[in-house]
Amino acid sequence: MRLNMLSAAGREIPDSIAGRKTVAPYRGPFASGPAGPRAPMPASCSRPGENKTLANLKEAIQAVGLKDGMTVSFHHHLRFGDRVTNMVLDTIREMGIRDLKFTVTGPHPVDDLFANYIEDGVITRMEHGFIVDELGPILTRGLLREPVTIRTHGGRPRAIEAGELSIDVAFIAAPCVDRFGNINGADGTSRCGSLGYAMADAQYARRVVAVTDSLSQAPLTRISIPGTQVDHIVCVDNIGDSSKIATGAIRSTKNPRDILIAQEIAAAVEASGLVRDGFSFQAGTGGVSLAVTQLVAGIMQREKVHGSFLLGGITGSTVSLLEQGFFDAIYDVQSFDLDAIASLGSNPRHVEISASYYANPHNKGCAVHGLDVVILSALEVDTKFNVNVLTGADGVMRAGPGGHPDTAAGAKLTIIGTPLLHGRIPAIVDDVITVVTPGETVDVVATEYGLAVNPARQDLLQSFKQARLPVVSIQELKARAEQMAGTPKRPEFTDEIIGVVEYRDGTVIDVVRQPVAWAGR
Amino acid sequence: MKIVRNGQAGTLESGDVMVIVSPRSPEAGAQLELEVHSIVEAQYGEEIRRVVRETLSELGVVDARVTIQDRGALDYCIRARVEAAAHRATAADGEK
Known part of the structure; x- marks a missing residue:
């Protein structure tokens, strides 16, 4: 008989999972450190x-x-x-x-x-x-x-x-x-x-x-x-x-809804007060993120702010900000298009970094821990601000965390940009199907119907209100989505575990169970 | 409302629905034959069928074959497309 433990994200985790030596439930973004020294590196020799x-x-x-x-x-x-x-x-x-x-x-x-x-x-x-x-x-x-x-x-x-x-x-x-x-x-x-x-x-x-x-x-x-x-x-x-x-995640947008979300996010970034000399920034490669990057550059220009570093997956649009002198450096863990590849090869300020330096919480300092602002997306966010970037509305895995939980934990300000509905499926729900990024590391959810601020960030809420930003509660967003689309029927799951979602520190934040509709296929 | 020909409304664009309303052979007795294909079948399949039946009932359509190809349309859009398709499938004024 398997006993269920509870991760700090409120998810039931069995105390043993096939293929895992230990199962330690997630307890908080910085609750655990390295368990011991690093594994030995293999050694071998060569001859002249x-x-x-x-x-x-x-x-x-x-x-x-x-x-x-x-x-x-x-x-x-x-x-x-x-x-x-x-x-x-x-x-x-x-x-x-x-x-x-x-x-x-x-x-x-x-x-x-x-x-x-x-x-x-x-x-x-x-x-x-x-x-x-x-x-x-x-x-x-x-x-x-x-x-x-x-x-x-x-x-x-x-x-x-x-x-x-x-x-x-x-x-x-x-x-x-x-x-x-x-x-x-x-x-x-x-x-x-x-x-x-x-x-x-x-x-x-x-x-x-x-x-x-x-x-x-x-x-x-x-x-x-x-x-x-x-x-x-x-x-x-x-x-x-x-x-x-440069296919898949990377796209620029002319979609007015995405541009509206991007404008809200940029205004929120400005109202946070973090856009000052030494500013560091990461945005993804989705349409909203690319638009936010351009808008943030506009704020930096207007306020004569000189930034420190750009981080993450790098595109031509980030490269152009480096070349125009908005930032001192790019730290590049992944080059996302041919412009970024060319820049990495020629510009000494465009620096290649390892994934460990990018985001590993158990070394002597990773780049995401020095981030001011990160802009991320979501398949679903729940009213506890937990984010799912792994399973679709049918319970089938169709994406993945990437650096989502890493940057959310590291940045001073984490903003999730998402349309209220993905097609007909509400993006704001009571409980996400799978918790990948815990709500305690998410500060703001931005939709075309307003910005919801994590109640733990009353400071941000005050700044946003002073700046007259369209602030709403996360519950209002959830209600509005259901009012427009109706309440979707959620998938039912068997007890069969098909995926284990590790938090960045190696604890288990959630598991993916097999949808009933898929059992025996 | 009597269905005498094929009526179609809507598109296959994301967020829209294509509705085709057609007559059935008269021998089988009055009945609604509903065929629904939807990208959100698992989440909203029952809701879509309910809205389509309700809209047809309000229009007084009791004997028709209705095909729905849904790309995630919201209820108001489904209602509008069903209504338009049904009207296009009925005899125009003065037509026998």
């Missing part, structure tokens, strides 16, 4: 004249000794243009290796055939940062042997450094590699810019294989992942398509 380059993936997989039951990791910097993940999995399948744990740092292409890796038993377990649309139904069918672990961008390097996620082989899609195995993402034919998410994998994986389509004859002068961490190099025809990086 050794050649790291192998003929093909099969040779590399043999050389690293990949066996049934091991853990393989990949990064997502090439996003939907990535070809390495499928290339490697296909080779592994051909070689008859099975029962792998598969982990990717974020969204990657999943085609119609991907389910076969699971049905055929090649992949039996997963630890992921993001569940792309096509993967959600596969996982919801409950085909994995253990629930998928969902980690934030900061939580993943923390788990690797703590030895909770132990990687046997990291396959690194490497846009440019020299013969020593030094890697960067700024040169080569299939550039992805920052390699921030791959760095912890390269440091801690037992073996590291760089997969490249650009082997440089000259030694690299810009090194993101040093050859000291790379066992083997494999050259392939094409590691991916850089032009497909």
